[in-house]
Amino acid sequence: MTGGAGFSRQASQSFQENHDLGKIRPKSNFFKSSRNLEKAESGALSESIEYRKSRKSQLEKNRLLVGGIIALLVMLAILLLA
Numbered sequence: 001m002t003g004g005a006g007f008s009r010q011a012s013q014s015f016q017e018n019h020d021l022g023k024i025r026p027k028s029n030f031f032k033s034s035r036n037l038e039k040a041e042s043g044a045l046s047e048s049i050e051y052r053k054s055r056k057s058q059l060e061k062n063r064l065l066v067g068g069i070i071a072l073l074v075m076l077a078i079l080l081l082a
Helices: 005-024 030-035 042-081
Strands: none
């Protein structure tokens, strides 16, 4: 059930309005320049590298923590069953 003809008309109008807004708005070039190494700023590159390093180390710490918790739970389960 679509809710009647009014719902279909409203959906069509909303789609058309959103489509027309997409034609008016300028296209963003923020990511395009930062993906190209020749055009990227050195500050942005170093910030990106530092973020990736910190994210990687954080993920490694989380893996160790989760692995430790799982190992403790397994040992606890073995102790309880024994």
